[in-house]
Amino acid sequence: MTRLTTALAAGALVALTGCAPAPQQEAKKEAPAAPSYKAPAVPGFTDMTVPADNPMTKAKADLGHMLYYDKRVSGDESKSCYSCHVKEKGLTDGLPTAVGAYSAKLTRAAPTMWNVGYYPALYWDGRSPSLEKQVLGAMGGGNMGCTGKDGKPDVDGCVARIAGLEGYKKGFEAAFGPGPITKENFAKAVAAFMRTIVATDSAWFKFRSGDTAAFSEAAQRGWKVFSEKAKCTNCHDGLLLTDMQFHNVGIGMDAAKPDLGRGAISKEEKDNGAFKTPTLLDVAKSGPYFHNGSVKTLEEAVDLMSNGGKKNKWLDTTNLKPANLTKAEKADVVAFLKSLDVNYTIPDPTLP
Numbered sequence: 001m002t003r004l005t006t007a008l009a010a011g012a013l014v015a016l017t018g019c020a021p022a023p024q025q026e027a028k029k030e031a032p033a034a035p036s037y038k039a040p041a042v043p044g045f046t047d048m049t050v051p052a053d054n055p056m057t058k059a060k061a062d063l064g065h066m067l068y069y070d071k072r073v074s075g076d077e078s079k080s081c082y083s084c085h086v087k088e089k090g091l092t093d094g095l096p097t098a099v100g101a102y103s104a105k106l107t108r109a110a111p112t113m114w115n116v117g118y119y120p121a122l123y124w125d126g127r128s129p130s131l132e133k134q135v136l137g138a139m140g141g142g143n144m145g146c147t148g149k150d151g152k153p154d155v156d157g158c159v160a161r162i163a164g165l166e167g168y169k170k171g172f173e174a175a176f177g178p179g180p181i182t183k184e185n186f187a188k189a190v191a192a193f194m195r196t197i198v199a200t201d202s203a204w205f206k207f208r209s210g211d212t213a214a215f216s217e218a219a220q221r222g223w224k225v226f227s228e229k230a231k232c233t234n235c236h237d238g239l240l241l242t243d244m245q246f247h248n249v250g251i252g253m254d255a256a257k258p259d260l261g262r263g264a265i266s267k268e269e270k271d272n273g274a275f276k277t278p279t280l281l282d283v284a285k286s287g288p289y290f291h292n293g294s295v296k297t298l299e300e301a302v303d304l305m306s307n308g309g310k311k312n313k314w315l316d317t318t319n320l321k322p323a324n325l326t327k328a329e330k331a332d333v334v335a336f337l338k339s340l341d342v343n344y345t346i347p348d349p350t351l352p
């Protein structure tokens with residue numbers, strides 16, 4: 001976690017629960033501060049960081065909540081953000097690789113949205129440094145299809161479509177004050193909402209805080225195998241079960257033209273075929289697995305990982321070694337993974 005902590009400290013970010021960026025005296029001279037809003041947080045985890053220019057407010061998160069669930073913001077009005085990140089599927093879409101607006105075939109699997117606000121870098125390859133940038137990326141790309149090409153609306157066009165609706169006029173004004181509805185504020189609101197997609201209720205958190213009985217005996221044994229014998233925690237570490245780093249475990253490397261993942265972004269050969277360690281929260285619901293959705297079941301995923309991943313030139317053999325698990329041990333690891341479910345308590349919003 002050291003690299004992560006440094007990355008966070010170095011960024012121009014303020015702690016979510018910490019002070020506003022402006023010094024105290026200055027704040028007094030200006031209009032009274034917005035009523036403090038306490039966003040949900042993973043119990044016992046480090047504070048989330050939010051960009052200084054997009055502090056959390058309830059008005060913003062509420063607005064983002066509506067926008068995130070509204071299909072009218074995609075190019076052909078067929079997809080909302082939520083369409084590919086649904087609760088029944090562990091906040092993914094259940095497909096091997098996602099299908100965007102205009103039936104666009106995407107090349108990667110939709111990852112879960114749990115706790116995305118805690119990541120210093122977004123996407124399987126970490127190419128997006130903030131949720132605000134990520135929203136504009138998703139809008140202008142294949143996911144939401146506001147590409148501005150072949151007669152399709154661009155991001156401004158997609159945002160303008162909902163700008164005339166009374167409910168949104170009110171929502172934007174409450175969140176950002178009077179003024180035109182811009183794609184930048186759209187992105188800020190959706191990002192603020194995503195920072196509230198936080199897992200607060202899971203047997204895993206109870207277990208980790210000392211309530212052993214929150215887990216079945218098989219799950220308890222599975223955790224021991226996962227963390228001790230198989231050392232899965234070399235990467236799936238901490239309360240969120242991810243080190244938020246990139247590793248090559250060999251998925252899809254046997255393709256004719258493999259997806260180089262992190263390597264294509266960092267341009268460093270050692271990063272070829274490396275992808276962000278996914279959280280394993282809600283993993284029982286989020287199949288098919290891996291960045292290319294190539295594995296259908298948890299059993300197969302555990303087999304693959306406990307055998308040391310798939311051989312290729314850049315495999316991370318420092319952190320991932322064959323663990324030689326028995327059949328019973330693998331079953332226990334699966335029982336452990338099935339105990340990482342999260343209870344989803346976010347209501348569907350009423351759309352304007």
Ligand code: HEC
Binds near residue numbers: 079099119
């Ligand atoms: C068509 C399905 C689809 C739609 C619609 C969609 N997404 Fe995604 N989402 C994906 C896929 C696929 C990825 C992974 C892409 C990659 O890593 O290259 C992803 C990745 C993400 C990530 C990064 C998560 C992480 O762990 O790094 C965030 C955040 C996200 N989406 C939010 C959104 C938002 C906000 C919207 C609406 C503006 C949206 N998504 C619409 C499929 C979709």
Ligand code: HEC
Binds near residue numbers: 226249276320
């Ligand atoms: C070297 C770091 C590392 C180690 C050690 C590791 N994993 Fe992973 N794990 C990853 C990465 C990276 C991915 C995503 C790879 C991809 O999609 O290309 C992943 C993906 C997964 C997935 C699929 C999750 C999803 O949402 O698609 C499961 C399940 C999983 N690992 C379980 C395990 C288990 C069980 C162990 C121990 C036997 C383990 N992992 C050890 C890094 C690691």
